[in-house]
Every structure is written in C-alpha cells, then in structure tokens.
Amino acid sequence: MSDDWFSSKRDEFIKWLHDENRRRGLSRAVSSYTAARDYALSCLPHLEKIRKEVRKIKEYAVEQMDELRKIASERITESHGNAYFARDANEARKIFLELVGSNKIVVKSKSLVTEEIHLNGALERNGNKIFETDLGEFIIQIRGEKPTHIINPSVHVPKEEVAKTFSKLLGREVKPDIPELVGVAREYLRDKFCKADIGITGANVVAANTGTLFIIENEGNARFVSNAPPVHICITGIEKLVPTLEDAFKVVQVLPPYATGILMSAYVSMITSPSRTADIEKTLVYGAHGPKELHVIFLDNGRSRMLRDPLMKEALYCLRCGGCMYECPAYRVLGGSFGHNYFGGIGIIWSAFTAGEDKVAAAIDACMKCGRCKEVCPLEIDVPKMIECLKSRLVEKGYLADKHRMIKENILKTGNPFGE
Amino acid sequence: MPQKVLYWKGCMSRFRTKTIADSIERLLTLLNVDYTTLGEKEGCCGSVLYRTGQTADALSVSKNTLEKISSLNIKDVVTGCPGCFRTMSQDYTNAFRSVPFKVRHISQFLFDMQGELRGHLRPIEAKVVYHDPCHLGRHMGVYEEPRALIKMIPKVDLLEFKYNRNKALCCGSGGGVRSAFPEISLEISKSTLGELPEGTDILVTACPFCKYNFVEGNNRKIKIEIVDLPELILRACGG
Numbered sequence: 001m002s003d004d005w006f007s008s009k010r011d012e013f014i015k016w017l018h019d020e021n022r023r024r025g026l027s028r029a030v031s032s033y034t035a036a037r038d039y040a041l042s043c044l045p046h047l048e049k050i051r052k053e054v055r056k057i058k059e060y061a062v063e064q065m066d067e068l069r070k071i072a073s074e075r076i077t078e079s080h081g082n083a084y085f086a087r088d089a090n091e092a093r094k095i096f097l098e099l100v101g102s103n104k105i106v107v108k109s110k111s112l113v114t115e116e117i118h119l120n121g122a123l124e125r126n127g128n129k130i131f132e133t134d135l136g137e138f139i140i141q142i143r144g145e146k147p148t149h150i151i152n153p154s155v156h157v158p159k160e161e162v163a164k165t166f167s168k169l170l171g172r173e174v175k176p177d178i179p180e181l182v183g184v185a186r187e188y189l190r191d192k193f194c195k196a197d198i199g200i201t202g203a204n205v206v207a208a209n210t211g212t213l214f215i216i217e218n219e220g221n222a223r224f225v226s227n228a229p230p231v232h233i234c235i236t237g238i239e240k241l242v243p244t245l246e247d248a249f250k251v252v253q254v255l256p257p258y259a260t261g262i263l264m265s266a267y268v269s270m271i272t273s274p275s276r277t278a279d280i281e282k283t284l285v286y287g288a289h290g291p292k293e294l295h296v297i298f299l300d301n302g303r304s305r306m307l308r309d310p311l312m313k314e315a316l317y318c319l320r321c322g323g324c325m326y327e328c329p330a331y332r333v334l335g336g337s338f339g340h341n342y343f344g345g346i347g348i349i350w351s352a353f354t355a356g357e358d359k360v361a362a363a364i365d366a367c368m369k370c371g372r373c374k375e376v377c378p379l380e381i382d383v384p385k386m387i388e389c390l391k392s393r394l395v396e397k398g399y400l401a402d403k404h405r406m407i408k409e410n411i412l413k414t415g416n417p418f419g420e
Numbered sequence: 421m422p423q424k425v426l427y428w429k430g431c432m433s434r435f436r437t438k439t440i441a442d443s444i445e446r447l448l449t450l451l452n453v454d455y456t457t458l459g460e461k462e463g464c465c466g467s468v469l470y471r472t473g474q475t476a477d478a479l480s481v482s483k484n485t486l487e488k489i490s491s492l493n494i495k496d497v498v499t500g501c502p503g504c505f506r507t508m509s510q511d512y513t514n515a516f517r518s519v520p521f522k523v524r525h526i527s528q529f530l531f532d533m534q535g536e537l538r539g540h541l542r543p544i545e546a547k548v549v550y551h552d553p554c555h556l557g558r559h560m561g562v563y564e565e566p567r568a569l570i571k572m573i574p575k576v577d578l579l580e581f582k583y584n585r586n587k588a589l590c591c592g593s594g595g596g597v598r599s600a601f602p603e604i605s606l607e608i609s610k611s612t613l614g615e616l617p618e619g620t621d622i623l624v625t626a627c628p629f630c631k632y633n634f635v636e637g638n639n640r641k642i643k644i645e646i647v648d649l650p651e652l653i654l655r656a657c658g659g
C-alpha cells in the first residue's frame with residue numbers, strides 16, 4: 001500500500017498547526033466555552049441526574065431505532081406530514097431532489113446530517129440557490145470552506161477574517177466588530193427567509209410517540225427556516241429518536257449547557273405537523289402562517305450497522321453536543337482536520353460509519369487515547385475504547401503508519417521499540 | 421518477611437529517560453527493598469503495540485512477557501511507567517484472565533512505604549505542580565498517591581493545573597502520536613505547559629513519556645524544571 005492515505009492527512013494537519021488565524025479563533029472559542037460550561041453546570045446541579053437518565057434513555061432507544069422510526073412516521077403521517085426513510089446518503093439525496101426540484105430558493109439552518117449526505121452540492125447542481133442561515137455556516141459557506149466544529153462550524157475563523165469576508169460580500173468595508181458583523185448577517189439574510197420556497201432543518205431529538213421534532217437553537221434562524229417558507233423539510237438520523245416527549249425534554253435539558261455553556265437555549269422549537277387552521281367555518285386548511293407541507297426524512301446511513309456492532313454501538317448515544325471536541329487536546333491544535341465529516345474522537349467513529357473507515361485511517365493516529373473526552377461527555381461515552389478497536393481493524397486492513405510498523409519490527413527483533 | 425520485588429523499568433527509562441530508572445533503583449536501595457530487575461532481558465510489555473492497533477503482535481509480545489515474569493515466581497512488580505502499569509494490569513487481565521503477579525506504579529509503591537520513606541525526606545523549597553499522566557490517572561485511577569508523596573516533602577508548595585486529575589490535559593505523547601506525528605505532540609506539549617500556574621518552579625510528572633515530551637516542549641523564556649516523581653523524591657532524600 002502506498003502511504004498517500006497517511007501523508008495527505010499529515011499535510012493537512014501541518015497546515016492547521018501552522019495557521020495562526022485558525023489557531024487563534026479556536027483557542028478563543030475553547031476558553032470561552034469551558035468557562036461558560038463550567039458556570040452553567042454549577043448553576044444546574046440537578047443535571048447530573050438527568051444526564052444519567054438520558055444515557056439510560058439512549059441505551060434503550062437505539063435498540064428500538066427501527067420500531068421508533070415506524071411509530072414516529074405513523075404519527076407524522078396522521079397529522080398531515082410526510083415521513084420518509086433513507087437507507088443511505090444516495091437515497092436521502094434522491095428524496096430531496098424530488099421534493100425540492102429545481103430553480104428554488106432554499107434556506108437552511110445548521111444540520112450536520114445534510115453535510116453527511118453532501119446535500120448542498122446536489123441541490124445546487126439541480127439549479128437551486130441555497131442560503132445557510134446559521135451565522136457560522138453562513139460564514140463558511142461564503143468563504144467556500146468546510147465546517148470545523150459540529151456546534152460552532154466557523155470556530156476557526158477569527159473576527160478579523162469574518163470582517164474581510166463580509167466586506168467582500170457587500171462590497172463595502174465592514175469593521176471586525178463582532179456586533180456589527182452579526183448585524184451584517186442579519187440584514188443580508190432577513191429577506192431570504194421570506195423569499196425562500198423551501199426551508200431545510202435537522203432535528204436534535206425526535207419524540208416517537210407524537211412524531212414531534214425538537215430543534216434547539218440560539219440565533220432564531222431555525223425558527224424562520226422552519227416557519228417562513230411554504231415547505232419545511234427536516235432530515236434527521238434515526239438515532240435521534242427517543243420513545244416519548246418526556247424523554248425528549250430530558251435531552252433538551254442536557255444539550256444547551258454542554259453544547260454552548262448556557263442554562264437553556266434561546267429557542268426550542270417543537271414541530272409536529274404542518275401549520276393549520278380551522279378558524280373559518282371549522283374547515284381545516286393547511287398552511288396558515290407556517291408551512292403548508294412538512295416532510296421528515298429519517299436517515300440510516302450506517303447507523304443500523306453501528307447498532308449491530310457491539311463494540312461501536314455506544315457511539316449512537318452521542319447527542320452531538322460537541323463538548324468533547326473543545327476538551328480534546330488534539331482537536332485544540334488540529335481543529336477540523338482532526339476527523340472527516342464529523343470531528344474529534346467521536347467524530348472519527350461517526351465518520352468511519354457514515355463515510356467509510358478508510359477516510360479516517362490517518363486521522364485516527366492523532367488520537368492520544370488520553371480519555372479526556374469520556375470524562376467530559378454528559379453520557380460518558382467511552383470513545384478511546386472505540387478508537388482503539390477501530391484502529392485495530394484499520395491495521396488489519398493494512399493502514400499502519402510506517403513509524404508504527406518500524407516500532408513493531410524493532411520490538412520483535414530487539415525487545416524494545418527503539419531497536420537498540 | 422517481605423516478598424522479593426521485580427522492578428520493571430520499561431523501555432523509555434531503559435533507553436531515553438535513564439535518570440528515572442537510576443532514581444528508582446537508588447530509592448529502592450535506600451529503602452532496603454529486596455528487588456531485582458530483568459536487565460538486558462526485560463523486553464517489551466506490549467503497550468505501544470496495543471495503543472497503535474497492532475493487536476495480534478501485542479498479544480504475542482505480552483504473552484511472552486507474562487510468561488517471563490511468571491517464571492520468576494515473583495508476585496510483586498513495580499514500575500515507573502504508567503503505560504507498562506496499565507498494560508500489565510488491564511490489558512493482560514483482559515487478554516489472559518489470570519495474571520499471577522500484582523503490578524504497582526512506583527507512586528503507589530512509595531506511598532505504601534511512606535513510614536520508611538518519611539524520615540529520609542529533607543525540605544525542598546519550591547512551587548511544584550503535579551501533572552497527572554493519562555495512563556496513571558484517568559486510565560488507572562491513581563490521582564492521590566503522587567500528590568501525597570509530594571506533600572510529604574517539607575517546604576514544598578504543591579500547586580495545581582486548572583484542569584487536573586480526571587480533567588488533566590495530556591502531555592501530547594500518548595497513543596503512538598509522538599512517533600506518527602511528532603509535530604502534533606510538540607504543539608500539545610507546549611499548549612499544556614502554557615496552562616502552568618504563574619510562578620511554578622518545578623513540573624513533576626510520573627511518567628517517562630510525559631517527562632520526555634514536556635522537556636521537548638519546554639522552550640519558554642523562563643525555563644521550568646521538569647522532573648519525574650522518583651527523581652524529585654530522591655532529591656528530597658539528598659540523592
């Protein structure tokens with residue numbers, strides 16, 4: 001095997017290590033996140049109990065993913081929505097293309113799953129115009145970059161760089177003043193929400209017993225996206241399903257403090273059906289002030305395979321709070337290069353199942369198995385154990401760094417890794 | 421009568437951080453411990469192979485080592501390397517079920533001998549910070565023994581990293597990263613050193629890999645002394 005798989009990742013790593021701008025953005029974010037989270041947790045002592053309950057809920061829910069999906073789909077259909085099941089990224093894109101068609105204006109709120117299935121490119125090639133409306137996603141969309149953190153996708157872009165990007169977009173000088181930068185995005189995106197034909201969102205958790213989608217956010221853009229356009233399409237992984245509304249509310253309490261260090265998010269939207277009214281002669285009409293149509297796509301794309309893999313199943317419990325990434329010593333210096341379509345240790349496992357093991361064959365060698373992620377994870381997911389297991393599988397496939405092979409040969413020959 | 425002890429040096433202390441092995445041997449002698457080493461025949465515990473996913477080789481190497489130690493009929497093994505400590509304690513037990521000897525890290529061993537040790541300790545006037553090695557702390561749950569030993573030294577002022585014990589930051593050398601991507605290890609070492617509290621004189625770790633990597637990363641203007649725990653204890657004993 002040639003060593004391209006290794007050397008190309010190494011080059012990417014080195015670029016990150018030496019990129020002062022990205023490193024500065026990242027380290028500012030890390031210190032404000034950790035301080036905020038520590039404070040939030042100190043204000044919410046009862047969360048210790050709830051996060052343990054959430055672990056139990058997830059342990060149970062992932063075993064029933066299929067069943068929960070069927071229940072949720074029935075509920076959604078009953079309340080005049082449409083539910084779909086996509087086995088893989090390809091099927092998901094097909095469903096989207098049929099629903100969206102061409103020449104449409106699409107607004108999106110942040111969704112990792114749409115990254116996972118490479119949705120934007122597919123929609124654009126069909127002649128649609130897409131606007132990312134989450135500020136971080138918006139910044140990297142106009143910069144033509146990839147997200148580098150699951151909660152804060154533009155975590156690597158410091159304000160000075162954002163100012164440059166916005167200046168170019170508007171053709172006038174924008175100062176690197178954070179409130180002013182936020183104002184620019186607000187002004188630019190405001191009318192896009194109302195002009196859009198379709199709004200696309202993800203979901204943070206889905207209650208199967210009512211078919212209710214929960215969308216947690218702070219900016220208020222997901223509300224616009226899921227409410228202003230006449231059609232709302234939501235795509236979510238099947239591992240996001242929990243049995244009941246009550247379970248979902250527990251997840252909703254755990255996410256904000258761990259994700260962004262706040263006690264509760266500014267907005268939690270619960271969406272169960274298209275907008276409706278029967279105020280005139282008790283005649284039911286869909287599409288009052290909100291969308292006429294609601295489409296929910298449940299995505300598998302490797303998740304059932306994860307469930308059937310006893311050593312990797314635990315990864316399905318991940319709430320995508322992103323907390324472990326900020327706390328990961330490797331992520332702190334490597335940022336978005338430490339992973340593939342998902343980041344950090346848990347992201348390596350997720351990338352392996354959703355994009356392919358070979359995609360993380362080299363990235364995994366930057367994990368020190370220090371175990372810090374497990375300590376800070378609200379669900380105590382044993383990421384290092386899964387990493388060691390995946391690494392061992394990769395080695396069996398021949399993905400072994402030259403240096404590691406040399407160490408082995410030295411040990412076998414001389415009894416020590418130095419060959420002395 | 422106390423049992424004979426095997427001092428397992430580990431490859432780093434045999435070849436790279438030899439002063440750690442020397443310090444441990446001198447401490448064992450000072451405390452009149454009846455110990456032996458495997459010398460040239462020590463070989464490899466298998467840790468680096470386990471951590472780099474070379475599981476089949478790890479198993480055969482560690483089986484060999486397990487048999488070698490078992491044949492000595494020694495029940496009490498002590499090591500200064502948290503990597504060896506974890507591998508022999510956890511990985512061996514997982515792979516081979518029964519392990520006919522008990523392994524302690526040197527910090528536990530010295531802690532257990534504090535009665536004998538205490539009288540030898542002379543003051544060291546310094547602000548000392550203890551770094552929790554990942555293999556010793558998070559993976560094996562040994563957080564307090566090293567701290568207790570440091571505090572036993574008169575006049576030492578023990579400070580803490582903001583993130584310590586189970587939240588301690590990594591030195592950057594674990595899991596085969598130092599060999600695969602030395603640049604990354606160095607950056608992480610620097611960034612962890614950057615978290616040291618103001619006024620630190622000595623950074624104490626309890627792992628040859630951490631010591632080695634911190635020394636590499638220590639290029640700050642005001643240099644901080646980096647020592648391993650047995651080195652500090654030996655110094656307090658006048659060695």
Ligand code: SF4
Pocket residue numbers: 317318319320321322323324325346376377378379380381
């Ligand atoms: S592994 Fe745990 S800490 Fe990391 S993103 Fe998932 S839930 Fe959050």
